[in-house]
Amino acid sequence: MEQKNAPIYEALEKHRLDRIVHFDVPGHKGGRGNKELTEFLGEKCLKVDVNSMKPVDNLNHPVSVIKEAQELAAEAFGAKSCFFIVSGTTAAVQAMVMSACKAGDKIIMPRNVHKSAINALVICGAIPVYINPGINKRLGIALGMSISDIEKAIEENPDAKAILVNNPTYYGICSNLKKIVEIAHKHNMLVLVDEAHGTHFYFGENMPVSAMKAGADMAAVSMHKTGGSLTQSSILLCGENINNDYVRQIIGLTQTTSASYLLLASLDLARKNLSLNGAEIFRRTVELSQYARNEINSLGGYYAFSTEIIDNDAVYDFDITKLSINTRDIGLAGVEVYDILRDDYGIQVEFGDLGNILAIISAGDRGKEIERLISALYEIKRLYSKDPTGMYDLNYIDPDVVYAPQQAFYSSKKPVFIKDSAGMISGEFVMTYPPGIPILAPGERITEEIINYIAYAKEKGSLLMGTQDMNVEKIYVLEE
Amino acid sequence: MELWYTEKHTKNVRYSIKVNKQLVSVESEFQRIDVFDSYEFGRILVLDGYLMLTEKDEFMYHEMITHVPIAVNPDIKDVLVIGAGDGGAIRELTKYDFIEKIDMVEIDKMVIDICRKYIPQTASKLDDERVNIYYEDGLKFVRSKQDKYDLIIVDSTDPFGPGETLFTREFYGNCYKALKEDGILVNQNESPYYPNDAKAMQKAHKIIKSIFAVARVYQAHVPTYPSGHWMFGFASKKYDPVADLKEEWWNSLGIYTRYYNTDLHKGSFAIPNYVKELLGYA
Known part of the structure; x- marks a missing residue:
């Protein structure tokens, strides 16, 4: 295959020049129906904001240019197959988890995952087995997964279906991916990699090993983060052990049937540029x-x-x-x-x-x-600058998971003030965003330490979210 | 055949000068540099299409950016000039024997080389033994300096292109730190007339005012700049530009100038009402 080709981009260019008359959606009809928007984004942009049709393929059932573009991307990333995703790496992470696990299945993951991973558990009903990522006390950041912790988790949960690895973390920390793959495969577990911050591992020199190179089974790669595509576009990579057709069905459960060609073309051109x-x-x-x-x-x-x-x-x-x-x-x-x-x-x-x-x-x-x-x-x-004494000393708060996220999320709940919630079980998420790593996830017991942490983050001006209460003063807890 | 150089002063206003010939046109690492020979203004330096100076009126600008601060503090010995690759500000500074050292920081060596060759009128004093030229980003240079200069002159281009870091809070904050306790900072402060220039003027003044104890603006007439009405900023840790003017002292030096004099010095700080309004003093 020729990496200098960009089939989706080329098809859109051809389509634009063909001057097709449109009696289909989108209703702005090449921008004529929304002049202010056209003025703002440019006519060229609006002209290629089209719907799925034969010359430009269909993301839900790709047979021509999208199929070719995905194959080119798979080749560029060293994967068996690749799916273009238009609803963020969130959707790619959820597709990985939901492809690997059904309701009640166990999945091993570090607790410092992005909320999209735990959200996937709320949706599909899988049960998390959390691994303590450890903390660098000097920096106050969570680290990667240590091999001995993974071995212990596997030993205690031999029935787990998959291991989810966050690699690299937002801060750039990588785990021993090759070794994790080796251990997981020995125990018939899949390795899913949240590689949102690692697009460059596939193309840069002297970079940490990429998920596909390490032999992982699936990887969610945020092309828009460091790969140069438009915000919200992402790719899902699959290795040899994965049934692509099943993954496509899983993606189709939640992904739009009106995929944006601006996003798709941006993935196509970003892949070409990276290659x-x-x-x-x-x-x-x-x-x-x-x-x-x-x-x-x-x-x-x-x-x-x-x-x-x-x-x-x-x-x-x-x-x-x-x-x-x-x-x-x-x-x-x-x-x-x-x-x-x-x-x-x-x-x-x-x-x-x-x-x-x-x-x-x-x-x-x-x-x-x-x-x-x-x-x-x-x-x-x-x-x-001022005297640093008295600054919060971050500790890893080992979560006390009482119920699985899905069970907790859909239980009968009542709102209480967070400050009064010690000892109760959370029915919601609480996180600072960014980075979007939950401080509390549904099903976890709330402690004084967690309440203090939330109060301190708020005082320092962090943007907190996750609760129904927009002011993050009240939290829904389980009625017991 | 007629050859014209045209600068867009706004989207809707053009300023054109008939050109005899183009002397040089090169693309440096940072920008495109052109020098034209014109009938009306002599030689003209143009960076990325924007007119920087003409031989005919550059003295107005260069005298006002240098003599104003010096007439306020006779003890100026160490001077830092940022930008100013044409050498015009340096030429004016070298008129003072008591200035001991002039550090000049220009990001684009090619501007200096071209001015030396084609515009000796401004570049003639760049070889003065007190002048040290550093080819660096101004912001990078100044952030490693502390309590070092009596005067900093920011002779920048516009707030876009290679000079854009010279319009930021971090730049002026670092200049403050690089100045001695009675230091003065003078900057090219854009024009109040056309809206986009006025925005840059407001922004630069607002930043400088938040950092320095004294922050004033003064004006000059520079015919070939957009609208011809140009502003400078005067900021200091201590001196007021008018109350502390050493009028008799400066006049006793016998420095020859064609635009600047001490009466004009005082008058240049009197600014029109619409400019006061723009700067929040009305």
């Missing part, structure tokens, strides 16, 4: 992030961590394109630095948690943006 230029793109990304890391570390007060945290276990490898910066020593929570950067300096970083900020570096950045970030951090230190 042809990926090595150079990520070489530049690494160069920029390494430069920024060195400069930020020389400012003092900040710790932009890197491969030195590798311990060959829970931190098996580190993704050096990630620029995670610990802000503790200047006495500010990451989320406080995150807010100052945006409000005072006009710089938006990916997220701030209690101890760190994360800046996403890509080939779209230029030297001068990197200088702005470094200089703004210096200024924030000069103007706002």
Whole structure:
């Protein structure tokens, strides 16, 4: 196959030039029906916002250009097959979990997964077996999965159907994926990888091993994060052990039947660009992030961590394109630095948690943006730094899972104030977003420690969500 | 055959100058650089299509960006000039014997090389022994300096393109840190007239005002810039640009200028009402 081809893009270009008369949806008819929107997005964009039809294939039953584009992507990523996803990596993660597990099946996963994974359990009724990811106390971040913990979980749950691995984590931490695959396959378990932040592993040089290379069975890859496609577009990769036709059915349970061709074309062109230029793109990304890391570390007060945290276990490898910066020593929570950067300096970083900020570096950045970030951090230190004593010491809160997420979510529930909820069982999620890793998931017992953590995150300005109560003051708990 | 150079002052306004010939046109790592020879204005430097200077009126701009701060503090010895690859600001500074050191930071070496070759009128003093040229990003240079300069002159291009980092809070904050306790900062502050320029003027002034104890703006007439009405910022940790003007001292130096004088100095801080409104002083 020729990676320089882009079948969906080419079909859309042809379609545009053919000047077909449309008596089908979308009703804006190439933008004529919505002038303000056309002015805003551009006529070219609206002209290719079309519905499924023969010349451009159908995502739910691909037989021509979408099929070819998916095959090209599978080849580029070293997978047996590939599915284009238009409802975010959330949908790709859910498709993995739902393809591997039915109601009542067990799935082994770290507790620091993105909410999309636990959401999938609410939908399909699978039972989580959580692995403590461990915490780096200095940084206040959760780590990867250690092999001994996985072996123990497998021994205690030999009937589990799959292991879900978050690789890399938002912060860039990787687990020993090859070894995990080896152990899992020995016990007839599938390995599903949430690779939302790892598109570049497939194309960059000297990167941590990718899911497909490590022999994993499925991987959800957020092309829009570091791969250059449009927001909300994603891909699901499958290996040899997977029945693709069943996976397509599972995806079809929840995915739209009106897939956006803007998103599909963006996946097609992003894959082409990565295949042809990926090595150079990520070489530049690494160069920029390494430069920024060195400069930020020389400012003092900040710790932009890197491969030195590798311990060959829970931190098996580190993704050096990630620029995670610990802000503790200047006495500010990451989320406080995150807010100052945006409000005072006009710089938006990916997220701030209690101890760190994360800046996403890509080939779209230029030297001068990197200088702005470094200089703004210096200024924030000069103007706002304070004594770090008394800052929250993050601990891994081992969840007491009383009921499976689905059972808890659909139980009879009543609202109580979070501050009064100690000892009760949560019927909802509570998380800060980003990163969207639940502090509480449905079915878990609420403790004083969790209540204090939520209050502290709120005080520092984190955006909390997940509860029905938009102010996140009340929480639905199980009626017992 | 007629050859015209046209700059779009806004989407709907064009300013055209008849050109005798194009002397050079190159694409540097950062921008496109053109030099034209014109009938009306002599040689013209153009970066990315925007007019930077003409031989005929550059003195108005360069005298106002340099002599105003110096007439306020006779003890200026260490000066940092950011941007200014044409050398015009440097030429004015070298008129003062008591200035000991001039660091100049220009991101694009090619601008300097071309000005040396084609516009010696402004570049003539770049080889003065007090001048040290650094080819770096201004923001990067200044963030490693502390308590070092008496005067910083920000002779930037526009808030887009290679000069865009020079319009940010982090840049001016780092300049504050790089200045001594009685330091002065003067900056090219855009124009109040056309809306997009006015927005840049407002933004730069708002940032500088939030950082420095004293922050004022002053104006000059630069005919070949959009609308011809141009602003500069004067910021200081200590000195007021008018109350602290050393009028007699400066006049005793006998510096030859064609635009600047100490009466104009005082008057240039008197700004029109619509500009006051834009800057929130009305």
